[in-house]
Amino acid sequence: MTALDRQGAVPVSAERLPALRRRISAVLITTQILGGLGVATGIALASVLAKDVSGTESLSGLAPTATVAGTAVLSMPLAALMTARGRRPGLVLAYIIGAVGAAVTVVAAHLGSFPLLLAGMAAFGAASSANLQARFAAADLAEPERRAQAISLVVWATTIGAVLGPNIAAPAGRSVTGLGIPATAGPFLWAAGIFLISAVVVAVLLRPDPLLTARALAPAEEQSPAARSLRAGMTAVAASPRARLAVVTVAVAHTAMVSVMSMTPVDLAHHGAGIDLIGLVISVHIAGMYAFAPLMGRLTDRLGRLSGIGLAVGLLACAVFLAGTAGGSHGQTAGGLFVLGLGWSAALVSGSALLTDSVPQPARAAAQGLSDLVMNASAGIGGAAAGLVVARASYGWLNLAAACLLLPLAALALLTRRGRAQGVPVGD
Secondary structure (H helix, E strand, O other): OOHHHHOOOOOOOOOOHHHHHHHHHHHHHHHHHHHHHHHHHHHOOHHHHHHHHHOOHHHOOHHHHHHHHHHHHHHHHHHHHHHHHOHHHHHHHHHHHHHHHHHHHHHHHHHOOHHHHHHHHHHHHHHHHHHHHHHHHHHOOOOHHHHHHHHHHHHHHHHHHHHHHHHOHHHHHHOOHHHOOOHHHHHHHHHHHHHHHHHHHHHHHOOOOHHHHHHHHOOHHHOOHHHHOHHHHHHHHHHOHHHHHHHHHHHHHHHHHHHHHHHHHHHHHHOOOOHHHHHHHHHHHHHHHHOOHHHHHHHHHHHOHHHHHHHHHHHHHHHHHHHHOOOOOHHHHHHHHHHHHHHHHHHHHHHHHHHHHHOOHHHHHHHHHHHHHHHHHHHHHHHHHHHHHHHHOOHHHHHHHHHHHHHHHHHHHHHHHHHHHOOOOOOO
């Protein structure tokens, strides 16, 4: 009996595989639209909400940081669940936790409790973890030569919800003022309902499970449970220079993006921007993150993973220069945030594809969970420091610090490329 037989599903033949890929992709696209809408609606005003509840700007960066930290902390438990049971149970649980976190955030805002707000934001981060893990679900059954494009299509799908989310933050806030809830907490109430819908879509439609299907199609020698453990995933990453580069790539890019993006609303508010303009700038940023992902996927598949990483470093460097020197120019800030999103997109697609390429199939779910853990833990630290840097120095200094993070990544990418060119084993 195959792994799918034991899960009560019908084994997939080679003839049915292309249709299954399209069906799974359609389901993941749907959930990414919903999940992106929920996350972006809430996170757009997270730093402003934290400032209102805490009463101090220096703590405003802790709200998005708590979300990133929650995403990081939950990455490995969710990876363990997916490793044992498949993608579907992990994604459903993540969306449910995210919905609970959004509801707790609303209660915290109503009570004026900053510690409870941080707890709610941490649980809210589970929905971000679901959105991130969905890109790997798309890669489970993709052909190796089209893996980056498969990942990028799911990343792109987030565009619709993610761009719309910040723009409905204002009406979402107005919808709850009659209930005695602060307007900045309204988006989280909407997000809770959206996450519950996402959980239902995954539970009902993501069948058969893409990860279990991929395992059933793998060679017999890769069916060992020991090869699918969390330890096996960590060992696979440690043994491969290319896998290590992939983990560093997404970690650095995400840290730079979260640090700058989370404090941009505060900087814009300093220069006279209102909620609607802040929402528009964040929407432009999110469009850069997701709308051009298919282009990044095509370039990564055609030019190679390392070229995609090089492109990401260049875009991120340009972004922090534009944002850091913008001052009161809202247009330049928006341009910098757009390029920041493009750089993040290139890094996420190329790094995710490189990681999936560089570890054996049984260990991929665990390695991918490890990558998301490192990525979000690093970004959590960066986000926490961002508020302090802006409060004690300036938004420009924050962008300079983000630029400094790119230097070791660029050096590591060059060393990895040189090692491959010289025929040094790189863990492919």
